[in-house]
Amino acid sequence: MNNIEWKKEKNLSLLVDFYELTMTNGYLVNGDQDHIVYFDYFFRKVPDNGGFAITAGLQQFIDYLMEIEFSDMDIEFLKEMNIFEEKFLEYLKDFKFTGDVWAIPEGTPVFPNTPIITIKAPILEAQLIETMLLLSLNHQSLIATKSNRIARAANDKPVVDFGARRAHGADATIYGARACYIGGCLGTSNLLASKMFDIPVIGTIAHSWVQFYDDDHTAFKSYVKAFPDNAILLVDTYNVLGSGIPEAIKVFDELEGEGKKGIRLDSGDLDYLSKKARKLLDVAGYEDATITATNSLDEYQIRELERQGAPIDSYGVGERMITARSEAVFGGVYKLVAVETEEGISPRIKLSEEAVKVTNPGFKELWRLYDNRNGNAFADLITFKDEEVKAPYKLFDPLSPWINKTAKNFTAKKLQTLIVHNGELVYDFPTLDEIRDNLNNELSKLWDGLRRFDNPDRYFVNLSFDLWSEKQRLIEKYRNK
Numbered sequence: 001m002n003n004i005e006w007k008k009e010k011n012l013s014l015l016v017d018f019y020e021l022t023m024t025n026g027y028l029v030n031g032d033q034d035h036i037v038y039f040d041y042f043f044r045k046v047p048d049n050g051g052f053a054i055t056a057g058l059q060q061f062i063d064y065l066m067e068i069e070f071s072d073m074d075i076e077f078l079k080e081m082n083i084f085e086e087k088f089l090e091y092l093k094d095f096k097f098t099g100d101v102w103a104i105p106e107g108t109p110v111f112p113n114t115p116i117i118t119i120k121a122p123i124l125e126a127q128l129i130e131t132m133l134l135l136s137l138n139h140q141s142l143i144a145t146k147s148n149r150i151a152r153a154a155n156d157k158p159v160v161d162f163g164a165r166r167a168h169g170a171d172a173t174i175y176g177a178r179a180c181y182i183g184g185c186l187g188t189s190n191l192l193a194s195k196m197f198d199i200p201v202i203g204t205i206a207h208s209w210v211q212f213y214d215d216d217h218t219a220f221k222s223y224v225k226a227f228p229d230n231a232i233l234l235v236d237t238y239n240v241l242g243s244g245i246p247e248a249i250k251v252f253d254e255l256e257g258e259g260k261k262g263i264r265l266d267s268g269d270l271d272y273l274s275k276k277a278r279k280l281l282d283v284a285g286y287e288d289a290t291i292t293a294t295n296s297l298d299e300y301q302i303r304e305l306e307r308q309g310a311p312i313d314s315y316g317v318g319e320r321m322i323t324a325r326s327e328a329v330f331g332g333v334y335k336l337v338a339v340e341t342e343e344g345i346s347p348r349i350k351l352s353e354e355a356v357k358v359t360n361p362g363f364k365e366l367w368r369l370y371d372n373r374n375g376n377a378f379a380d381l382i383t384f385k386d387e388e389v390k391a392p393y394k395l396f397d398p399l400s401p402w403i404n405k406t407a408k409n410f411t412a413k414k415l416q417t418l419i420v421h422n423g424e425l426v427y428d429f430p431t432l433d434e435i436r437d438n439l440n441n442e443l444s445k446l447w448d449g450l451r452r453f454d455n456p457d458r459y460f461v462n463l464s465f466d467l468w469s470e471k472q473r474l475i476e477k478y479r480n481k
């Protein structure tokens with residue numbers, strides 16, 4: 001199959017790591033295919049050492065899950081490998097996900113080692129979907145987390161995603177633009193993402209426009225002739241203060257009507273130039289003309305510009321946001337946590353030399369605890385699925401249990417929602433604007449110390465006593481083995 005044929009079909013069912021298929025083939029050969037298992041998706045470290053991450057990508061994963069269908073060509077391709085059993089290929093022909101999915105809604109601030117998605121399904125199904133679950137959630141959560149840092153640095157000034165040209169491929173830019181919008185961007189320059197997800201599309205002009213017309217004045221005149229209501233002029237092609245801004249002002253003077261006026265700065269000292277530009281525009285009577293800044297920006301540079309009081313009205317951010325350049329991996333993992341046996345649900349654990357890498361076993365519930373006095377979230381709590389959480393509740397640090405406190409006056413909210421039940425979608429996906437509202441609402445309940453870029457406060461993720469005890473029992477059991 002060549003690239004053009006694949007693009008027409010765009011069937012992602014084979015987008016799995018090879019071992020997902022060899023293992024599922026193996027479970028079938030062993031007659032283990034009907035065992036019901038539980039897997040958790042969680043991550044271990046917030047990128048950039050931030051205080052929290054933001055979930056995104058659930059909808060694209062569920063879209064995939066609902067549509068998995070191995071085509072005749074896929075089956076033929078697998079058959080020619082001569083390693084898969086005939087009955088496995090037959091099984092794939094009729095593959096359909098029949099299990100349950102619980103997930104934290106998109107646009108929720110989340111913390112390390114908490115179950116963001118839980119899958120309950122026959123082992124073959126639960127295993128086969130690993131790769132797409134991880135790539136959908138890891139990519140979009142990474143970009144949503146990064147764009148939220150950038151949006152927060154900008155102090156509520158608009159940030160626009162200009163990253164299409166620098167993203168790592170078409171999917172990265174389309175779903176990246178979606179994640180940027182979830183994280184807090186005002187819009188995108190990416191027209192396809194705008195069409196697909198109803199994200200506001202925004203744009204100015206490139207240097208090529210100015211170069212084509214010989215000088216700044218002719219270029220700006222020609223531009224406002226075509227777009228009189230959106231005169232955002234790029235002033236740094238030749239000389240910002242000597243020609244770009246003065247010529248932009250002359251063209252504004254000649255322009256009739258009350259359309260949008262402004263300039264874009266794309267090089268040089270953005271603090272110095274924006275202050276100079278503001279003065280020139282104000283003196284000329286264009287107090288409403290806006291200043292947009294671009295040029296390899298990220299949260300650190302924007303924070304510095306804001307700290308210096310640069311009179312910038314909006315930021316265009318490309319490469320460093322769409323690639324999450326400062327830490328380009330969201331290390332979410334998918335781990336088996338329980339197996340149904342004749343005696344009931346049997347929790348499973350994965351040990352590690354590093355204490356934080358030991359998994360939390362069992363079929364679980366994730367709670368967020370809010371202080372009734374001020375509404376602030378003060379801890380997440382993981383329990384077994386059927387446990388109750390009532391005040392007074394003793395919370396203790398799972399790695400240092402002598403650090404503890406008894407919470408008395410709180411409200412406990414379950415963070416996961418049932419998304420798919422017995423293979424059927426039972427959830428209405430929110431719009432992107434609803435996701436953004438949910439995010440802002442949840443963020444307003446996190447204390448300020450978590451928002452710091454450097455050395456954010458610690459947020460407690462507690463285990464119930466029963467879960468913690470079972471974890472210790474399993475650690476002992478497997479350590480001694």
Ligand SMILES: Nc1ncnc2c1ncn2[C@@H]1O[C@H](COP(=O)(O)OP(=O)(O)OP(=O)(O)O)[C@@H](O)[C@H]1O
Nearest residue numbers: 371378379380395396397403404405406460461462
């Ligand atoms: N979720 C938690 N899990 C484990 N230990 C905690 C948790 N929250 C706080 N602690 C520990 O409890 C102690 C007191 O914490 P903190 O200052 O938050 O509460 P407080 O001031 O006693 O109560 P309040 O919540 O009424 O302000 C500290 O040692 C802290 O490390």
Ligand SMILES: O=P(O)(O)OC[C@H]1O[C@H](OP(=O)(O)OP(=O)(O)O)[C@H](O)[C@@H]1O
Nearest residue numbers: 162266294295296297316317318319320
């Ligand atoms: O810098 P980013 O954050 O990625 O933002 C997008 C950049 O894309 C455009 O530049 P272009 O590709 O035309 O090249 P340039 O860097 O020479 O301006 C624009 O002028 C920005 O500089």
Ligand SMILES: O=C(O)c1cccnc1
Nearest residue numbers: 162189202203204205316
């Ligand atoms: O519209 C713009 O100004 C723009 C779009 C993409 C990249 N850089 C700038």
